[in-house]
Structures are given as structure tokens and as C-alpha cells.
Amino acid sequence: MSAANPIPTATASKNQRAVDAISSVMLLRLRERHHDAKDKIYTMSRLDSFIRRLIAQRDILNAVADEVKTLDGPVLELGLGNGRTFDHLRELFPDRRVVAFDRAVNAYGPSMPEASDLVLGEIKDTLRDFIGIGASLAHADIGTGYEDKDAVTVTWLPDLMAGILGSRGLAVSGLPLDHPDLDPLPLPTSVKEGRYFIYRRR
Numbered sequence: 001m002s003a004a005n006p007i008p009t010a011t012a013s014k015n016q017r018a019v020d021a022i023s024s025v026m027l028l029r030l031r032e033r034h035h036d037a038k039d040k041i042y043t044m045s046r047l048d049s050f051i052r053r054l055i056a057q058r059d060i061l062n063a064v065a066d067e068v069k070t071l072d073g074p075v076l077e078l079g080l081g082n083g084r085t086f087d088h089l090r091e092l093f094p095d096r097r098v099v100a101f102d103r104a105v106n107a108y109g110p111s112m113p114e115a116s117d118l119v120l121g122e123i124k125d126t127l128r129d130f131i132g133i134g135a136s137l138a139h140a141d142i143g144t145g146y147e148d149k150d151a152v153t154v155t156w157l158p159d160l161m162a163g164i165l166g167s168r169g170l171a172v173s174g175l176p177l178d179h180p181d182l183d184p185l186p187l188p189t190s191v192k193e194g195r196y197f198i199y200r201r202r
């Protein structure tokens with residue numbers, strides 16, 4: 001697989017159909033986010049982009065923590081990865097159950113959730129079992145940087161997010177979530193518009 005064409009053809013055309021299907025507003029939001037790929041409209045390096053993503057995560061999660069503590073319900077981490085954000089969530093919410101989701105186990109040892117708080121598989125499938133759980137916070141860091149792949153994700157993620165959050169629960173996401181029950185909230189001043197997204201469940 002080359003960097004120029006990283007997706008097999010059949011998947012690529014399915015992904016292209018997803019790009020075609022999402023609203024032009026969503027596509028614009030994804031494009032603003034995927035600044036580094038094709039057009040080179042922006043000049044930020046991938047290292048700078050990575051650093052900004054992590055700063056956005058940390059600053060947003062710190063900013064919403066007090067509000068989350070006023071709500072009941074578990075915290076869900078969609079995309080455990082290395083477990084850095086999971087570890088931060090555990091630190092912010094020591095008395096809260098934090099459940100992490102991923103398709104594979106790649107977390108650094110000390111950041112590994114207990115087996116009972118780790119759900120393995122495709123989030124699109126595994127999260128269905130958590131609909132109605134009334135989460136106080138769900139954080140999703142599952143963007144890929146590929147517009148067409150992310151266009152597929154935003155066809156299913158908003159519905160599931162709305163389904164797992166309790167009333168007034170917060171969604172923090174690296175991808176935009178267009179959903180009638182999710183109201184967008186302002187970002188901390190340290191986070192550039194369109195870099196990350198916060199929503200409150202109605």
C-alpha cells in the first residue's frame with residue numbers, strides 16, 4: 001500500500017460513496033480538519049498537527065471535567081490506542097468507571113484498562129451494546145486523517161454517541177458529530193475552531 005493510495009480500490013469506492021453521501025457542511029468540516037493531505041492549503045507539519053490534537057484533547061477534557069462530575073454515568077473512551085487519554089481520564093475522574101473501546105490492544109501496560117472495562121472490536125458494532133447506558137462523557141479519538149475513511153465514520157458515530165450519552169452528557173470528538181440531539185459547545189480558547197468538537201446531549 002503506498003502513501004499516495006493507501007486504501008484498496010473496492011474500499012476506496014465505498015468510502016467515496018460515503019463522502020458523496022454526507023452533507024456539504026460535514027464535508028467542509030472534515031476538509032478543514034484534514035488540512036495536510038492533498039491540497040496543502042495549510043503548511044502545518046504532521047508533528048505540529050499531532051501536538052495540537054493532543055493539546056486539544058487535554059485542554060477540552062480538563063475544561064469539561066467539572067461539568068462531567070455533576071452528572072451521573074460512566075465515562076467512555078472510544079479509541080484506546082496507546083492509552084494516554086484513557087490515563088488522563090482516569091486521573092480526572094478517579095471515582096468514575098472509565099470504559100475503553102478499540103479494535104485491538106495496543107495500550108502501554110500501566111495504561112491498560114481492567115478486562116471488565118475494555119471492549120474489543122469495531123466500535124460501530126461494540127458500542128451498540130452500550131446504548132442507553134447514560135454516559136456522562138464520551139471521548140472519541142478515532143479520526144484517521146483520511147477524508148474518505150472519516151466520512152464513513154461520521155455516517156454512524158453521531159447516532160451512537162447520542163445513544164450512549166445520558167441527558168446533558170458531553171461528547172468530545174476529533175470528528176464532527178452532526179445530530180439533532182447533540183448541541184455544539186464552544187471550545188476552550190487554546191483550541192482552534194474545527195480542530196476538535198464538544199457537544200452536549202439534549
Ligand SMILES: C[S@@+](CC[C@H](N)C(=O)[O-])C[C@H]1O[C@@H](n2cnc3c(N)ncnc32)[C@H](O)[C@@H]1O
Pocket residue numbers: 078079080081082083084085086101102103104106121122123124141142143
Ligand atoms: C488515534 S488512536 C487513539 C489514541 C489515544 N487517544 C491515546 O491516548 O493513545 C485511535 C485508536 O482508535 C482505534 N480505532 C479507530 N477506529 C476504530 C473503530 N472503528 N473501531 C475500533 N477501534 C477503532 C484504533 O485502533 C486506534 O487504536
